[in-house]
Amino acid sequence: MTDHAETGHDRSDAGLTAIISERRQLINLAYRLLGSLAEAEDAVQETYARWYAMSRQQQDAIASPGAWLTRVASRICLDLLGSARARRERYVGEWIPEPLPGRTEWISVRPGAATADPADPADRVTLDESVSMAFLVALEAMTPAQRVALILHDVFGYSFAEIADITGRTPAACRELASSARRRVRASGRPAAPATHQAGLVRDFKQAWEARDIDALVGLLDPGATFTADGGGQVLTVLEPIEGGEQIAHACVTIAGRATGLTLVERTVNGQPGLVAQQDGVIVTVYAFEVAEGRIKHIWAVRNPDKLRPWITD
Template sequence: MVTTGTGTDETAGERRRLINVAYRLLGSLAEAEDAVQEAYARWYALPRSRREEIVSPGAWLTTVTGRVCLDALGSARARRERYVGAWLPEPLPDRAGQGYGAGLGNPGDPADQMVLDESVTMAFLVVLESMTPAERVAFVLHDVFRYPFAEIAAVLGRTPSACKQLASSARRRAEDARAPVTAAGRADVVRRVKQAWETKDIAALVGLLDAAAVMTADGGGRAGTVPHPIEGGARIARYMAAIAGRAPGLELLERSVNGTPGLVARVAGVVTTVASFDVADGRVTRIWVVRNPEKLRPWTREGLDPAVRSASR
């Protein structure tokens, strides 16, 4: 992945792509930013003569970012064993699609540099979490970003053939995470869930939830939530209705979450919950709820833009 040389000016333009790679590998925007920062630090630590020998600084940075992420994935498993409750990837807002116009975005904010597609849906990221670190790196770099296995081998320290096998194994797991319904169909179901949730209509919620639906919530020990997944549409419906009853002033907004229709809950203008949904045959099969405030930082501007609120009505 490292070849021969140009100057360093073009490295600044690589940041967006590197953030996108690192987020898909790590499932955390904050950790992705740290990994990219580390890659840039190593780049600028090289002697000037060495940097000038590298023809593709972007390829060099990708290799280093991949290696940093690989190390982070290894240590993340130990950290997540100590995590309070279920761990979920950090949800991302869609700036462009939700009233964030010119002047509202911050070029330095990693959330503003994310490309949202099916490779960042919550369903997809949860499947990535089930892979080994090497499988995840091989799969994301090859299947999502189209890097050849010869270059991935430089990241993983394995042969191209071994990297191909890793990606193939990961691909079989990822097939189940492909979006089964259209965006419009998913949005309609999520909208009806919102309406039933607001009115605490348990019967309507049960009708919208698959009988075998599962809700997983991530509070990280920083926000109250169920410590274990709730299984069964009827149980989830009763839980959702109970939450609405205990949260006066709760405001539910339809928002794109990781590129698919989701819901955001606000209390007194502050985002407290972001929910993602998986839908099949017109019913919700999975709900992922993130309440850990550390993971909701990219959503803090939700309460600052009145155009966003009016657009959601």
């Protein structure tokens, strides 16, 4: 009897460990779907709450707990995306996805996803692209269903039949959703520069900014570059995007002249080279960059303190 009880206990512990081990995967998924680590954590917490609200018999009846958790988390995110648009319309200034510190565990996909749907490998985005700021910003222009279909299929390798079960649509409709979302991503920008090249440009930009060298800054920026800032109404920042390389260069020099004790540090932001600004050792701004055709095309400056919490505690 003792052996039997211990075996049952071991099985229970193994099941609990397997369920908990899905958390990182769920966070990865929810962050890409929502563009907010805080909201992703809330969605995953709600997912686990629904799991533990079931009886042991109901849990044991689920053949694949990991698939169940993914399905529930995706549905929760789908509901949140539906209400997020209205919330962001009331947001003070521009809304930028929450930036992630340079942690390799955030770049993760579903086990075995690389071999899923081999007929359309060209339709997949790379792992780095799936957490880049440019990609996340492009997702903001999509409908919730497009976003879910694209992320689940192109990034995590779920079949359209599985996505149909999550979204309540047909597999054919989900395929079309992913296809239309993919076209939006492709239309939103040019091919991303290699990380090593971007790192060099960001480093040159940092040095020119620190030197307040307007000519050097203009040379590094695309003439049609855009600078977008997100303060969430909590800190001072520009409320409208700054358009044009020369205008951005002058704005950067103005910022450098006004900010005393500000230090720029090279950091990985959403899997790509970026910068953080520290005031008296505290991170006050995170800068993400989009580089294409040898110049900086877009700069995103996140200053909202709520979105910097993962950086402050990093």
